[in-house]
Amino acid sequence: GESVGLHLPTLSVQEGDNSIINCAYSNSASDYFIWYKQESGKGPQFIIDIRSNMDKRQGQRVTVLLNKTVKHLSLQIAATQPGDSAVYFCAENKTGGYQKVTFGTGTKLQVIP
Amino acid sequence: DVKVTQSSRYLVKRTGEKVFLECVQDMDHENMFWYRQDPGLGLRLIYFSYDVKMKEKGDIPEGYSVSREKKERFSLILESASTNQTSMYLCASSPDSDEQFFGPGTRLTVL
Numbered sequence: 001g002e003s004v005g006l007h008l009p010t011l012s013v014q015e016g017d018n019s020i021i022n023c024a025y026s027n028s029a030s031d032y033f034i035w036y037k038q039e040s041g042k043g044p045q046f047i048i049d050i051r052s053n054m055d056k057r058q059g060q061r062v063t064v065l066l067n068k069t070v071k072h073l074s075l076q077i078a079a080t081q082p083g084d085s086a087v088y089f090c091a092e093n094k095t096g097g098y099q100k101v102t103f104g105t106g107t108k109l110q111v112i113p
Numbered sequence: 114d115v116k117v118t119q120s121s122r123y124l125v126k127r128t129g130e131k132v133f134l135e136c137v138q139d140m141d142h143e144n145m146f147w148y149r150q151d152p153g154l155g156l157r158l159i160y161f162s163y164d165v166k167m168k169e170k171g172d173i174p175e176g177y178s179v180s181r182e183k184k185e186r187f188s189l190i191l192e193s194a195s196t197n198q199t200s201m202y203l204c205a206s207s208p209d210s211d212e213q214f215f216g217p218g219t220r221l222t223v224l
Contacts (some may be wrong), residue, residue, distance in 0.1 A: 034212070041218075103156040104155055
């Protein structure tokens with residue numbers, strides 16, 4: 001079946017190190033991918049997105065990489081800070097119809113001071 | 114900044130009660146969404162609306178209904194609450210672009 005999933009449920013990273021959060025998707029028709037961050041007690045917050053005609057996109061301290069060949073998405077956070085501790089979701093947007101996003105189950109990032 | 118507000122942060126109801134969850138957005142967005150979030154299952158789409166008085170079923174609409182009488186307001190209704198509807202409920206809105214803006218969530222407990 002079609003799914004959006006994450007390789008690791010929990011990731012612990014030392015403060016100042018780089019973090020890499022991975023995501024696999026199976027729907028080759030998806031053409032838009034999003035990373036969200038959800039802090040404890042809050043709703044998800046958009047971080048960065050990428051369309052299928054790109055393989056890399058950079059934001060402030062974050063980079064998203066898309067490998068369509070193996071249907072893999074990753075979020076890289078540079079110089080991880082305690083404020084980065086949260087659950088991160090990848091999501092895919094299926095083509096056609098009205099906007100509808102399918103979310104993965106999430107990866108919890110723990111930053112060790 | 115876009116602001117999406119939800120009427121309650123925490124709600125406790127009894128089995129069989131009718132429950133209303135309200136969501137309001139202040140950015141004139143066309144699209145609004147209701148999700149539930151459960152451990153290990155991520156966010157699952159219940160209903161969405163792309164215009165006033167328009168609604169579309171999401172992945173898990175059973176046991177829920179929605180109302181969109183005004184553009185800024187999208188209500189989720191549990192006609193007869195059941196214990197398996199205990200969950201975190203998240204509302205979101207978006208303009209024509211793909212990014213969604215989420216509210217803080219309502220944690221509903223059905224006893």
